[in-house]
Amino acid sequence: MPRPRSLTPDRIASAALAVIDRDGLAGFTMRAVAAELSMSAMALYRYVDDREELERLIVERVLGGIDVTPPDPRLPWVERITILVQRMRTVVAAHPAVASLVPVHRHRSHAVLRWSEAVLGLLTEGGLAGERRVVALRGLLSYLLGAIQLEHLGPLTGPGTAALAELPSDRFPYLAETARSARQVGPDAEFDGGLALLLRGLTAP
Amino acid sequence: MPRPRSLTPDRIASAALAVIDRDGLAGFTMRAVAAELSMSAMALYRYVDDREELERLIVERVLGGIDVTPPDPRLPWVERITILVQRMRTVVAAHPAVASLVPVHRHRSHAVLRWSEAVLGLLTEGGLAGERRVVALRGLLSYLLGAIQLEHLGPLTGPGTAALAELPSDRFPYLAETARSARQVGPDAEFDGGLALLLRGLTAP
DNA sequence: GGCTGTAAGCGTACGTTGTAAACCTACGTG
DNA sequence: CACGTAGGTTTACAACGTACGCTTACAGCC
Numbered sequence: 001m002p003r004p005r006s007l008t009p010d011r012i013a014s015a016a017l018a019v020i021d022r023d024g025l026a027g028f029t030m031r032a033v034a035a036e037l038s039m040s041a042m043a044l045y046r047y048v049d050d051r052e053e054l055e056r057l058i059v060e061r062v063l064g065g066i067d068v069t070p071p072d073p074r075l076p077w078v079e080r081i082t083i084l085v086q087r088m089r090t091v092v093a094a095h096p097a098v099a100s101l102v103p104v105h106r107h108r109s110h111a112v113l114r115w116s117e118a119v120l121g122l123l124t125e126g127g128l129a130g131e132r133r134v135v136a137l138r139g140l141l142s143y144l145l146g147a148i149q150l151e152h153l154g155p156l157t158g159p160g161t162a163a164l165a166e167l168p169s170d171r172f173p174y175l176a177e178t179a180r181s182a183r184q185v186g187p188d189a190e191f192d193g194g195l196a197l198l199l200r201g202l203t204a205p
Numbered sequence: 206m207p208r209p210r211s212l213t214p215d216r217i218a219s220a221a222l223a224v225i226d227r228d229g230l231a232g233f234t235m236r237a238v239a240a241e242l243s244m245s246a247m248a249l250y251r252y253v254d255d256r257e258e259l260e261r262l263i264v265e266r267v268l269g270g271i272d273v274t275p276p277d278p279r280l281p282w283v284e285r286i287t288i289l290v291q292r293m294r295t296v297v298a299a300h301p302a303v304a305s306l307v308p309v310h311r312h313r314s315h316a317v318l319r320w321s322e323a324v325l326g327l328l329t330e331g332g333l334a335g336e337r338r339v340v341a342l343r344g345l346l347s348y349l350l351g352a353i354q355l356e357h358l359g360p361l362t363g364p365g366t367a368a369l370a371e372l373p374s375d376r377f378p379y380l381a382e383t384a385r386s387a388r389q390v391g392p393d394a395e396f397d398g399g400l401a402l403l404l405r406g407l408t409a410p
Numbered sequence: 411g412g413c414t415g416t417a418a419g420c421g422t423a424c425g426t427t428g429t430a431a432a433c434c435t436a437c438g439t440g
Numbered sequence: 441c442a443c444g445t446a447g448g449t450t451t452a453c454a455a456c457g458t459a460c461g462c463t464t465a466c467a468g469c470c
Binding site (some may be wrong): 001002003004005006039040041042043046 | 422
């Protein structure tokens with residue numbers, strides 16, 4: 001019988017995401033999100049316990065965009081896993097500033113569960129089970145989240161590389177040389193290359 | 206001719222680390238660190254531009270503890286890399302709460318440079334060069350930082366696993382089963398297992 | 411259609427944070 | 441001993457998350 005709710009969790013998450021995309025993580029403030037919704041700051045608290053829950057909503061909204069429909073089953077299972085991993089990277093890349101929120105809230109995310117379930121299915125199809133399968137899933141997730149983080153927090157490829165290339169080459173000969181090679185490797189190639197290493201380790205005899 | 210400085214960057218970082226170890230990241234406050242040094246909050250700013258620089262000092266102090274002396278050269282190069290990676294994990298594990306600061310400040314850390322140089326040397330010894338070597342270094346760092354993060358932010362192994370095991374097994378059959386296997390895998394085995402995958406990918410034909 | 415109870419939404423306020431500015435003060439050098 | 445520099449303190453402010461209490465709009469009943 002009371003007044004009906006005017007917001008959905010999804011609408012709130014969208015508003016918060018709009019703020020973050022526009023003003024970065026530093027601009028993400030309860031007041032700013034409320035303003036984006038044309039509300040007072042305190043009205044937000046009718047929908048959310050605290051800032052942390054709002055962050056969870058955001059992460060869930062971003063990761064919820066992952067397409068977990070199984071890739072073409074005619075592809076080798078390793079390639080299908082590659083696709084699933086790339087899909088997760090893609091949705092986060094659409095909102096780079098949330099990259100650092102993901103690891104914090106991942107373990108409460110339903111989207112991550114669905115994604116993990118899909119990956120586990122493919123790992124199983126690849127003949128993995130038991131503890132080896134646990135290690136594989138966890139390894140993929142670690143690499144994925146680590147790579148996303150590094151990518152959006154001061155990339156090796158990119159402007160940082162320039163500084164690296166000017167390192168005193170007597171004390172850091174390898175780094176100086178590597179920085180030169182790094183210029184040839186774009187972010188996608190870098191990510192896919194690392195992922196391929198992991199997956200090759202999975203299938204090697 | 207003026208009054209001498211009474212603090213070293215290292216002493217400041219130690220105080221901050223003491224605060225973090227005692228009260229967690231949330232307790233890490235300019236005022237708290239200053240109090241730890243028996244100073245007023247503003248006195249800190251004679252030594253540090255802002256909070257961010259203090260965070261950098263902390264990360265540098267933690268990562269500075271890495272032992273980068275080359276492991277026994279009689280070991281295969283893959284094992285020597287394993288040792289270097291584990292050493293990085295070890296120093297962060299000693300101060301779990303700083304885990305989330307590391308990725309943010311890594312690219313300005315001299316300690317990371319030294320570590321990277323050592324790893325690159327071993328990769329080179331393993332016959333890697335050019336873009337393959339770039340991808341390898343970056344892959345190792347991504348996995349390492351991702352794994353550290355996951356480990357200290359809601360582990361798969363650990364209490365989280367219990368919740369996972371009780372998932373509706375009709376919708377998450379693999380996850381439910383995997384959660385049971387996960388109980389057998391300790392954090393060290395999990396980390397080392399994932400790392401081994403990556404390195405095997407590096408040496409596979 | 412008016413009345414009413416519930417929950418939506420708002421205004422105000424408090425404690426805490428990072429840090430700017432102005433001030434006082436201890437010390438090495440002349 | 442005086443002086444100037446830089447160390448340290450005090451005070452202050454804007455912005456943050458959020459507790460509390462009030463007002464107000466609506467769905468269901470008479």
